Amino acid sequence: MAEAREVLSVQGLSAGWGPLRVIHDLDLIVKAGERIGLVGLNGHGKTTLFYAIAGLTGWQRGSILLNGRQIGRTRSQGPGRYTHQIVRQGLALIPQGDEIFHGLTVEEHLDSGAFTPRAWKERATRKRRIYDVFPPLRKLSNTPVGRLSGGERRMVSIGRGLMAEASLFLVDEPSLGLAPKIGKGVLDALMSIELSDSAMVIAEQNIALLEGKVDRVIGMHVGKLKGGASAALMLNSNRDL
Amino acid sequence: MNWPYVISNAIVLACIYGTLAIGISITWSSLGLLNLAYGFIFALSGYGAWLTSQYVVAVTPDALRGAMILAGGVATGALGGVLVCALAFIPVHDKPNFTIRGMIATLAISLMGTQLLLWWFGPRSKSLPEIFGASKRSLFGLVLTADKIGNVIVSIAMLLIVLTWMRSSRRGLEIRAMMMNPHAASIVGIGVRRTSFYVMAITGGLAGLSAVLLSQTYYIQPFNGLTPMIKGVSIALCGGLGSVPGAVIAALLLGFNEAMTSVALGGQYVLMTQFLLIILIILVRPRGIAGLLDKAREA
Numbered sequence: 399m400a401e402a403r404e405v406l407s408v409q410g411l412s413a414g415w416g417p418l419r420v421i422h423d424l425d426l427i428v429k430a431g432e433r434i435g436l437v438g439l440n441g442h443g444k445t446t447l448f449y450a451i452a453g454l455t456g457w458q459r460g461s462i463l464l465n466g467r468q469i470g471r472t473r474s475q476g477p478g479r480y481t482h483q484i485v486r487q488g489l490a491l492i493p494q495g496d497e498i499f500h501g502l503t504v505e506e507h508l509d510s511g512a513f514t515p516r517a518w519k520e521r522a523t524r525k526r527r528i529y530d531v532f533p534p535l536r537k538l539s540n541t542p543v544g545r546l547s548g549g550e551r552r553m554v555s556i557g558r559g560l561m562a563e564a565s566l567f568l569v570d571e572p573s574l575g576l577a578p579k580i581g582k583g584v585l586d587a588l589m590s591i592e593l594s595d596s597a598m599v600i601a602e603q604n605i606a607l608l609e610g611k612v613d614r615v616i617g618m619h620v621g622k623l624k625g626g627a628s629a630a631l632m633l634n635s636n637r638d639l
Numbered sequence: 640m641n642w643p644y645v646i647s648n649a650i651v652l653a654c655i656y657g658t659l660a661i662g663i664s665i666t667w668s669s670l671g672l673l674n675l676a677y678g679f680i681f682a683l684s685g686y687g688a689w690l691t692s693q694y695v696v697a698v699t700p701d702a703l704r705g706a707m708i709l710a711g712g713v714a715t716g717a718l719g720g721v722l723v724c725a726l727a728f729i730p731v732h733d734k735p736n737f738t739i740r741g742m743i744a745t746l747a748i749s750l751m752g753t754q755l756l757l758w759w760f761g762p763r764s765k766s767l768p769e770i771f772g773a774s775k776r777s778l779f780g781l782v783l784t785a786d787k788i789g790n791v792i793v794s795i796a797m798l799l800i801v802l803t804w805m806r807s808s809r810r811g812l813e814i815r816a817m818m819m820n821p822h823a824a825s826i827v828g829i830g831v832r833r834t835s836f837y838v839m840a841i842t843g844g845l846a847g848l849s850a851v852l853l854s855q856t857y858y859i860q861p862f863n864g865l866t867p868m869i870k871g872v873s874i875a876l877c878g879g880l881g882s883v884p885g886a887v888i889a890a891l892l893l894g895f896n897e898a899m900t901s902v903a904l905g906g907q908y909v910l911m912t913q914f915l916l917i918i919l920i921i922l923v924r925p926r927g928i929a930g931l932l933d934k935a936r937e938a
Contacts, residue, residue, distance in 0.1 A: 475733060475734060478733070482830035485828030497823035498823060499815070500820070502815065510813070513828035518809065562827075
């Protein structure tokens with residue numbers, strides 16, 4: 399296998415909220431075509447890591463290269479000020495829980511995920527693709543998202559992320575709060591997505607759901623990564639966690 | 640009591656106040672900014688329209704004069720909105736305690752701005768020519784003046800244009816997304832700063848429109864934006880901040896109340912009954928009328 403492109407390269411990242419430091423000097427490299435599981439308990443910084451990559455934390459410092467371009471900044475305030483620029487450079491963050499627009503219909507919701515001009519132009523075909531991945535959404539397309547069930551909302555939220563023309567998908571706890579069967583279905587849908595030149599990081603508490611489906615599993619513990627955090631350590635590390 | 644007269648007055652007032660209230664409502668729910676400079680934008684666009692009527696209208700053909708004055712007012716309002724956005728929203732929007740800071744910043748702009756208007760244009764009130772003409776029309780035994788009809792048609796048309804634009808365009812989708820969940824909006828890549836300029840320009844334009852419409856009844860003065868702003872804010876509050884249909888219903892209720900009070904009790908009691916009604920509505924429905932209309936559950 400030829401040496402794959404580095405989609406994301408994080409070096410010396412620290413981030414947190416106010417006086418709280420959640421991420422401690424963290425390094426992470428994600429290569430194109432990889433599907434990575436990020437496992438860790440509540441409160442150990444999985445979400446904060448994703449938010450730091452998107453520039454949404456209270457403060458952060460350290461280098462973050464997305465497709466070779468620097469998106470990490472030393473910030474002490476202004477969460478989210480540069481997020482739209484980072485999204486334009488190819489990041490799709492699929493947040494934890496119900497970060498949805500409750501009054502928009504499913505279709506408008508999917509439209510709102512197609513942020514870059516090219517994705518916006520292709521949004522009809524992209525929507526069809528999402529409906530193929532999540533068939534239940536097709537007949538709900540004109541319903542306000544606020545009236546959907548938890549599982550359907552999660553599908554909408556993930557679908558919105560997949561609408562983007564992104565090279566890095568960060569999926570935050572896709573099975574959280576869902577019935578096991580539905581959560582498994584959502585994860586299967588995530589696995590069925592063709593990555594080609596992009597990469598995907600899935601944060602999950604339930605390691606059994608990821609078993610054997612992702613390329614490598616990284617553990618997260620008190621703001622640091624354990625296991626195959628860089629490509630040099632790349633092996634089937636889900637055993638020695 | 641002359642019911643048709645009361646109702647027609649109520650509808651005219653509802654249209655004007657509704658336009659204001661929707662502007663305030665959209666600003667609050669999408670940017671989280673309670674725009675206390677709205678009264679200043681209102682007064683400023685009144686003067687903008689007056690300047691248009693003094694200097695630009697002389698060179699336009701007769702048929703377009705009314706439209707020209709309206710356009711002048713709306714454009715000044717939009718410009719004022721952008722100015723307020725650049726001065727009061729952009730510097731503080733991602734700093735701690737933004738809500739209070741934004742309120743104080745817009746209040747400061749409002750105070751300074753109205754003093755500037757006073758200094759520049761003098762204390763003498765100005766009046767606009769009748770932009771809808773002076774014709775009268777009789778309908779069901781009710782005499783409707785041209786400015787009443789014009790007020791209703793123009794404000795409804797403007798609102799429909801704005802709402803259709805928000806429903807169908809991409810920028811409108813961004814604004815609506817920001818109104819519902821600003822955090823998720825930044826996650827999908829909607830830039831707060833850029834969107835805020837659209838929002839403020841549009842709501843400023845709405846303020847400008849209602850300034851021109853209201854100037855058909857009142858004079859243009861540096862401080863005449865205050866009362867409409869207070870009414871706009873309270874209507875927006877009554878309707879449930881952030882809801883357009885709620886604001887329309889609240890505007891109809893309060894417009895009707897105002898017309899009724901001025902006929903039954905006298906004009907000086909309008910503000911009293913107005914706020915009594917508002918307090919009653921807020922007591923019964925603390926989050927405004929909108930909750931009754933909302934089909935989707937929140938969060």
